[in-house]
Amino acid sequence: MPEIVSYSHPRKILGYITSVKLLSLCFAITSKEVYPDGSVFHRLVHLTLCTCWKEWLKLLMYLLRNSPTLQALKLIQRHTLEDDRQSPRWNEPSSVPECVLSSLETLQWVRYEGTEEEKGVVEFILKSANCLKKATISSKATDPNKKLEMIKELSSSPRRSPTCQLIFD
Incomplete structure (x- = not known):
């Protein structure tokens, strides 16, 4: 069973755990001091990330x-997200991360809302x-019309991998 660690200085702990294979993160904090400089997670193959934090x-x-x-x-x-939470802005990166190009095999999104x-x-x-x-996309939407619109949008998205299955729950 995975251990759950709570730590008030996420930047420090991320710098110390770079050799993990499985990592699940949820930061219910407002600090922007999260990113450890120069840390590479060479062994990380499974990542779970909570989307409740605005960053x-x-x-x-x-x-x-x-x-x-990965x-x-x-x-x-x-x-549950605060109503006054500012939505993060998506800016497509200028280069594709190495793991996306060479090793990422599965994407699972739980409670997908369909935001931009x-x-x-x-x-x-x-x-x-x-x-x-x-x-695999599991929608949070309860409105069947909104859910259908999300399915149509993502189904029409181009896929680089010809064998990729897109599954909606």
Whole structure:
């Protein structure tokens, strides 16, 4: 069973755990001091990242750039978001992280809302991932029309990997 560690200085702990194979992160903090300088997660193959923190997009891109052997990515909204939470801005990176090009095989998104930022991340991974075998999207939407619109949008997104299955829950 994985250990759960709570630490008030995420930058320090991320710098110390660069040899992990499985990592699950949720930062319910407002600190921007998260990214350890020069840390590379060479052994990380499974990453779960909570999208409840307003800086989750920056952390995601940091981890993708610094995890060259990542095979499985799970994004999940574990906590209720504050109504006044500012949505992060998606800016497509100028280069594709090595793991997306050479090792990422699965993407799972739990409680996907279909925001522009979320859609941007999924579309970027679908069009960039050479080895992606399966992308599973579990929608948070209860409105069947909204859910159908999300399915149509993502289904029409180009996929780099010809064998990638796009599954909607």
